Amino acid sequence: MNNKVLASPIQRAHWNQLNNTNKEQLNTAAISAVYPGMLNAQGIEAYLHQLVGCFDILRTYYETDELGALWQHVSTDIPIQFSTLNWHGLNEDEVTEQKKKESQTQSISSVTEPWVRVVVAEMVDSCWLHLEVMGLNTDVFSLNYLLESLVDAGNGRLQDAQGRLHDEIIQYEDLAPWLGDFLLDEELLDARKFWTRDKSERALDQKLSLQRYVQATESVYAFSTMALDDLYDPIASYAFTHQVSIAEVICTSLRHTLKRYSSDAVLSRVFDSRADSDLADAIGPLSRAVPLFSDMDGVFDTAIKQEQALSEQGVDYGECFIKSHDHEISGFSFIFDSIDRSSASHSDVEQIMSLSEALKIQFLFINQGKNSRLQFTYDTGYMDEQAMAYFVASCKADLIKHIGEACTQKQPAYQGRGDIVTASCHSVLDQFTNIADTTGGSVIQIDGKKHTFAEINDDANRLANCLIAAGTGHGDVIALCLTRSIEFVIAMLGIMKTGAAYVPIDIDLPAQRISAMIQDAQASSLICQGELMVEGCHSINYAELDLHEYDTTAPAIKIASDDLAYILFTSGSTGKAKGVSISHKALLNHMTWINTEFKFNPQDRFLQRTSASFDASVWEFWSPLMVGATMVIAPQAINYDQALFKQTLTEQRITRMQIVPSLLDLLIESRAESQTYHLDTIFCGGEALRTITALNTKNAFNCDVVNLYGPSECCIDALFWRFDERLQTDFVPIGYPINNLSCRVITEGGRIAEVGESGELQISGDSVFSGYYGQDELTAAALEYCDLASTKFYKTGDHVQILADGNLMYLERLDDQVKLNGFRIEPEEVSMFVINNGLSEQAQCKVVGNSLSLFYIGAKVSEQEIILKLKGALPEYMVPTQLIELEEFSYLSNGKLDSKALVALALNYTSADYVMPSTDVETKLVAIWQELLDTSMTIGTSHDFFNIGGHSLLAMKVLNRIQEQFEVNISVRVLFQNKTIAELAAYLEPMILLNATHDSEVSEMEGGLL
Template sequence: MNNQVLASPIQHTYWKQLNNNSQKSFDVATISAVFDGTLQAQDIKVCLQKLLYGVEILRTHYHLDELGALWQNISSEVAVNFIELNWQHLDEIQIAEQKNNITNELKSCGSSTPWHRVVLADMGDTCWLYLELSGINTDAFSLNYLLDLLLSAGNGNLKQSLERLHEDIIQYAELAPWLADFLLDDDLLDARAFWTKDKSIAGLQQPFSLQRYMHASTIESSTRQYSFASVELGDVFDHLDSYASQHQATVAEVICASLRLSLTKYSKEASLARVFDSRGDSTLAEAIGPLSRAVPLFPDVSDSFDIAVENERDCSALAIDYSECFAKEHAHENDGFTFIFDSIDRPSGSAATIEQVAYFPEAFKLQFMLITQGNATRLQLTYDSDFIDEQALNYFLTSCKSNLVDHIQGNKISPPPSYKAMGKQVTTGNDVTVLKSFERALNIPDAAVTQVGGDMASLSDINASANRLAHYLIGTGIGKGDAIALCLTRSIEFVIAMLAVMKTGAAYIPIDVELPVQRINTMLQDAQAKAFICQGDFSIEGCQAIDYSALELGRYDITTPDITIGSDDLAYILFTSGSTGKAKGVSISHKALLNHMNWINQEFSFKPQDRFLQRTSASFDASIWEFWSPLLVGGTMVIAPSEINYEPSLFRRIVSEQHITRMQIVPSLLEVMTEDSFDGYEHNLQTIFCGGEALKMLTARRAQSVFNCEIVNLYGPSECCIDATFWRFNERLITDFVPIGYPVNNLSCRVVKENGTEAAKGESGELQIAGDSLFNGYYHQADLTDEAMHYCEASQINYYKTGDHVRVLADNNLMYLERLDDQVKLNGFRIEPDEITMLVLNAGLAEQAKCIFSASSHNLSLFIIEAKASATEIMQMLKSVLPEYMVPHQLIEVETFPYLSNGKLNKRALADWAMEHSSAGYVAPGTEIESKLVVMWQELLNISMSIGTTHDFFAIGGHSLLAMKVV
């Protein structure tokens, strides 16, 4: 026979969370303890039977009626699940395994039947007692109270234990209506108003910079478990207790105040919800059942720990008065607080020590359980293993204890170990340049360079031509210390010229022949280029032109020139956008180039059988390894036409027909190329390298699915010779973007916070890089070089300041966040908007100017005040000196610039003005096709602005890659 009673609000909330978080195993609550001595199994069994008979909540299960009301069903009888074990013959490791097996036997009992289990294990001098209940029928206090009754009974005090189960015991069913009244009584409106909606929501979904960025197991896994860890506080308990007494606070309040300060390091606005129960009335002091609930508390976090404890104490008093009146908004009933604190108090000197408590008041991410038991006091942390992993959790717990000790002893907080990551330290052997590796590859059969739809040449033939060209160049006076520009399209001839210049001891400067002549002229003047190699009629003022097509190389020596090259000599100079109004020449040494090439060739096991796609413009550093890897491992370099970047069908055909095994691609292009499957195209891809932009997780996952190959995210500024860090994509990744990973060989990284100190795990700051791949400086721009570097006195190491804001993940990998300055990456191109600004100002075309990049519209806008020339003339000047991707999409004349209260330019306001300007002259779509195009553009551009028929797709953020999607 069953009695039916409406469930309490606490039970109703638990039920909803239980049934909406079916992947979480928190429907069972457990507590275990080690008892110093012998326990009588029969007495414990008798006490357990009396408990089940006398306490109705232990015989309660639940059901929902047709109206959605939750009812408690109180059974008249329930079976006793008592297990007695003998572990006297087992060692510590075996006992630990047995305990683990028992706790892992937890089955989802649901709430349709009452559930309990008691295990008693005799370990010789000690005993282990384990209690398991339906989670909806208990709370931490009840678990501890029931455990005490059973321990007392087993320790020869059965009579006293039974006396505590008197007839007048308050049954939980009697309390349910009383608990409901707190949420309905009109006299308690003010108390309920204390818990504002904002407070409830703020504690729910909170970011945590140490949280897991990959699933604990494969993404198909449906089981998500809570795990446990703990830190001993017994060694500091006396200090802790003394500090609490001096400040008229409880030990729990002191620890809570300290935990809040620790959490703010990893969660800026961390809200630590605390569990309070309704046992303040003496008549309820020993009431068994779920009388506890987590409530959001927001005490002010102060730099003074004494004040922080005082604030915690004051908030606790309010929570004790008002906790019964707390209820989440209906829309958030299913959501759990991210961080929760609960506690169990036990007498010092007890013969029993609590080992573990598993009680889940709701679907939290981290639960702190303070188990106060004198010198055996412990802080247990129960955590969602899909939210944070064990390594990060242990790091966090250690940090929490360290901070607590510093707080109560009045010490300055000891900073955690700062992040310093160092790639594998390897030697390059006797090689000084990449040329030695190239020479060793000459004897590999089938090593070649091929142009799609054009010529093919073996490496030995290319080497012979390069030697002849090198001798010709040396004959013209070119040698070590010189800089020679390569104004050639990507071709076999470019490869020959690149090798030839290096063989002379000079540095080569790859130049994009599509750039405006004036920009090329400026770059070569800045580099003081002695000559440039071109094909056909091509002239640069003040620089010797060498027409490759007119040379008769057959009459020059075929042997390798006898030139000694040092590791610090320059291998190449690469020009990137600069904030001073002109491009900067990044000078890279042979040592840097050799270090990078050795790393990438070895890390990814490049081999002669590999076929490398060469598709990146030679003027970008990402192209460097596309040229050199096949030359050094004796593979095949496949030089693709530039159209491959804009024609998906051509891309698929070349990758398939050319049997490409390794290729590099910018994420935005990869996204376009994976829009359609590779059905009908066979491919041999083994690795796709991404770089130049932030790689979205969904893009990487889609690419891995389409190509069934490894996806690698590469990160590195040109100043660090192509790549500084890397991360192999893992399908378990759960973040929006792919991490940039860990340093390559012989490079070290550190992250510096805004205050100048080094960041630790979970913190963020500017990424700084040092090591063998570092550039020699900006060519003939010593002041700019000095600004870009930071010398660390402590380590005596020179670091390059990347200007990139990154976060240190718990496993020491890095996640890119944003730029700290105005530099942007637009479709893989590195742009300094201030270069465009300075061009206008230096030319005297405006009184004031500012070029900005708008993330929402994904384009450049140029604002000017008091123009000295027409808009057409200004744009013509910019087009004559800038590459197409750097020309602003719109020029906007304004009377004044918006400024913030601190005097800084309000760039967000300018971005809004740019968007408004784009919407000027709006004409609504008039046909069905125009309306469909508007929706398509809004989705592709990820903007909500009103798009009309007069809008230019490219002026509002579109680019060639997105245009391909429209087509």
């Protein structure tokens, strides 16, 4: 007997796991079983001493030397903890609780002191036996071997137990050097090549869609069990028919289930070195997980045969473990192990704890006939109990399906439902009227103008009576072309009080687009500032109205829930904008939800900064109006002037604000530590919210961060998620439906998705739009009727994933619709405009980076004329910054347009001649542009910033960098007026020179004083 030998490669790998993780459970291995009858505890204890005395590995402990080598020592002491318990008076639930308690009452869990712990508990007609040893000293086979020996010793079959203690016991310390030298065997040449290729990386740190996305408060290993019961015989029959093992059938099925929740998921398998008959009864750690993966693309019967082939390779590959691998630090994520218990076993194993790696999920098949079970040992820091229960059910359903059995229990399809809530008022107008009459509230413009809600309500009533006198009727549509102002709020309310719907129009849009929108909305009247004439529409100059002629009593108009409140135009793929019609019911539902959910109150001060033509502005107007708070209307310049933005937040003591993430990043970047903010909540929407942005926001402003998701067709917001600092994903989830909305996810195959799967998000409920105004065919295409739910779902076109707790994570668009800097754009609208207006024969508009590029064939006019036409008809954010004329488009073998080729072309294309920088300032500016535009093209001094991917948000980043590098104070307007490097450098150089002269004079003065 050697008292000190080098540890085996398996022990070294396990040791590394122990020292690189905080999972103490890795050092404890245990097995528990129920015996149907009484056991002789004294016989078990006596035999236990013999077992521990015979097998040195049970008395082994470990230490490292100064070079880091791991040594195993065999103690002369017999470290046994033996106890007996009486559970005769306990009911079933109490027994279960006691088993859990004893299983968790581990020994000292030290690597420097070996231990063996056994508990024998007597029940009315059975006994529970629990065995626990040091994790480094055993594996699943050894635990089962020792358990069966103890059971035999306790049930009178001592002769069988004694037979195991033969004179030729192979001691593990004698095997360790042999295991370490195994690579010298020429027969294992292929196996050596396998480990040289090192496939372990694929099995490390794997993700599943069911895993936690918010960090758990603790991370321990827990158990879940699938009892096979009546499934065992069908599985055995299937295995016999296909000439494979039951374990191979189960393992193959588990591989399929994992693929459902991650296409990259792979399952490693445990193999041991007991194939040699001399090692058949060897005790100690002889098992190792091997990253062998089969091709899961084929049918199940084929996959089974591949699994069988892996079984033949696995033993040899498992024995080649002399080389260190990455998994020895972090562990394989998913591991399958199995134990075949003898048909002569007299007990049923309930649970086995034997982990040699810091895995995420261990699948352990315990084969014991009709009482067979599949045990799931999982990291609670990786997956919670609810998600694991769902996963186990999925594994069982898949197994039933694969062996051809009729599945009587199907997984429920996912359907997220918001709370069902009834509003306390009939319409948003009713709530506002009550507030104006009782609570108060006011609207403030930054320029100092202020109206109380009572004053606004009176003026809105006067305007409503004025409009009715002029012929406006219930159900009419009135266009609203005013800047965001107190007058806009009055006009919006006045229109709605007549029973008409308002259409907010951005006055900065091209006249052609304004005219098209008003005509498509069939607006009877147009309220504007100054002269704005649209054919077929009565124009009303708000500035010329004398509202004091009209009564302040509200018109006696009854608003029905299905009446339209507003029509909002969004980009459309047909070449023209689509008018999204929103009812009073939808608006009331959203506003009731957001005001209640976030406890808005009269002390709040809301920042109104979003253009009224975007639906995000709607709640910025209506929340303060409905709760009696203060609405602060900021000028348009706030979106391009960081100093003004921060000044507004602090001076106006804003508590609630909505902002797109890209602008929020800039705000955080330029935030001064000395500024004091009063923000309670920042709402984000319009773009995917990165976790780092949300975290930085929470830290910078010490406020709550909420991620809002919702297409205009669902009245502003349909889902929401409150940011949690423990979030572990790169992006913030879009969350769960708001009140009175439900959603479902449809897979690519057309079925309703289950938890963990992904597909197109569809939404139904009170907030869904009434249709695209005057475009019935488009409306029909956007909705899908569900017979089962007797409702219509809006098809968002957004690809989402269902997280384990039912919240949703946005993945990507399923069509070409994009969001650029918060603006919703259908690139096809740009393409169709070019074709429909005869500007070219063919056109394709694509997103390249953060801007649009237009590719066209067969131009009918010059490039300059195309640009002028686009600028005259489309919003600025929809005008491509790059035009590229081609002779032909390239197509893929399947006949589809090669979009990637177009994007690659745009990234390296420039129509302007390259001009290299000639001054120090030009060189520094080029470096700034090159970094922030993140383009592969070489930027010259003649390139127009806005024609090579620049936009307003990037302009603000450039501004911040210029101010930092050159120490000059300029506004973002300078960049809009000086769009090339040459122009910008010419503007900056005199200022830089002046600063340098001033610094020199100051320096001379200071020198003179000295």
